[in-house]
Each structure stands twice: as structure tokens, then as C-alpha cells.
Amino acid sequence: MVARSSKGSLPDAKGVVAQALALSDRAAPLSHTDAEAWEDASTALRAAADPEGPPQSRGALEQALDRAAAIPLEVAELGADVAALAAVVAERCEPGYRADAAAAVALAAGGARAAAHLVEVNLAMRSGDPRLERARASEQAAAESARRVLASIR
């Protein structure tokens, strides 16, 4: 919305909008698959904790948690991308829309942080997993975008 309204100060506004739509297309299916992965992981955890339940291999539990971590990781990386794109818009949009763009950056950074936290929780059994570092890097990149943009408008 901000990019579409800032064609004067943002000559490549259409290209920004196209990227925003592409990121949105990548994000949309993740909400569904994340819910499925969460459900599978919860079921696996409940089964593992039930002494009277059917025997469950450690591998099956790890597999469920692994998938439950993979999707939040994608969300964290998408959050960092959205924050980076929104920051470009915030820095170049019409001044009247800057606060809206900054809010988008902050929201994206919040999403990246929440998703990175979920990655950490789901990979708690795998302390050396490189995905932890990727999630943290995305969280930090998004946070840096938010810090920079918010500082510029205060």
C-alpha cells in the first residue's frame, strides 16, 4: 500500500510491490503447513510422554520436531526479507507514509523473532543444528532493519 502510494518518491514502486506479492505468496502456504507440523509434533510429544501408549521410536519424535522447526525457520527468513523490503520502502516513501512502512518493518521483525524462538524450542534436542544459527541470523537481520528505520523516524 505504501509503495503504491509513493510512486513519486519511489520510482521502482511497482517492482517493490511485485516483490511484496512474491513474498506474500511464499508466506501464505506456510501458515497451513506450520499448523500441520505443530499438530504432528504435539501428537508425537504426547505419545512419547504416555507410559501406557504404544511404543514410539526416538527417531519418529525427532522427525516430527524436525519438521516443526523447519517451517518456523522459513517464516523467520521470510520475516527478515519482509523487514528488509519494508525498510527500503520506509527509507524512500512519501514522508506521510513513513510511519506505516516502519510499522510493517517492526511487525515483520516481531514475526521473525517469534519464529526464531520456535525454531530454538523445536531444535532443543539438537544444540549444534546449523538451522539455529540461520534462525538467529534472520531474527537479528530483521531486528536491525527495524532499529534503523524506527530510529530514523523518531
Next chain:
Amino acid sequence: MSTLSTLTDAELVHRCRSGDPDAWSELVERFSRYVYAVCIRGFRLPEADAEDVFQEVFARAYTHLDSLRDDAALRPWIAQLTRRLCIDSVARGRREQPAAEPIPEEVARDLDEIEEAFAVREALATLSEPCREVLDRFFARDQSYRTISADLDLPAGTVASRIARCLGKLRAELEGPGLEGRSEPSSESGG
């Protein structure tokens, strides 16, 4: 990339008419994917029928190239030729269906998508390598800004700005001259 591959369609037609065999090879190379896509994805012809149409398209192109009125209109000419031969092929397969029957809506939609995809592909080929690379990475390979920025050693914001700028160039190329400036911006947004 050979010299022939950089020729415009009109220049290529001119070279073909002059009897240059390499130009003919280039013409087939340039349009082979397109013709196959129309046959297989558009009309869903069986492989053997698609192969027949493919051969016939280029055989007719060879023998009737002189009938092409506008050399720059090579692609629409080959498109029309391919569609007509595909319809004939379908009609032969279903004898009750007359060859003149209109193209079904679903096929027409697929053909439009194929046309659009090839038009974008051609327009992409005219862009600079850095533009082609970022557009391919972001839109075709779904790479994140982080991945692209790490590989190209650019800040994420600069990647996003470059993609936006290159999309503008691609759009200008697709829509023709005069709609957007084609000059390179003097700087990119950092950050």
C-alpha cells in the same frame, strides 16, 4: 553465446533468407522450446504427434519464409503455424472434430501463459547479467534476500532495490520503448 543468438528476429530472418545454414540452426534453436511447449503443454499432444508437428512447423517455416510479410513478426508467425498444425493433429486424432473448431478455452488460457512465459524469457535475455541473475534467483529459484546478498556480497536492501529496478527494465522491455526510462539509475539504495 554465439553471435547469431544476439540477432533480432528480423535480422535472423534476413540471414535465413540469404541461405545461411547457421541462421537456420539458430532459428530452430530459438523457437524449439516454444513450439514444443505449445504442442505438449498447450495442446497436450502425445510425444510422437508433438514430434511430427515440430518437424512440420520448421519444414513449413523453411519453405514459406518468403511469405512472412514483417520479418520482426517471426514469433507470432511461428506461433500461428504451430497452433494450426496442432489443431490439425488433434482433429486427425478425433475424426469427429472439425479442424476449424475454435481452440477450447482451457487450451487458449494455457497458450496465453506459454506466450507470456516466452515473452518474459525473451525480454529477460535482453537485460544485463546482474539483472538476469537477481530476477532469476528471487522469482524463479525463490531465494531469500539473505541468500542472494550473501552470494553477491550486497546488503539485503540493495538486493531488493536492484530487483525492483531490474523489474522496471524488464517491464519496459516487455511493453516496448517509450513507456519507461531505460537509463541505469546512478545509485542503489543501501541498507
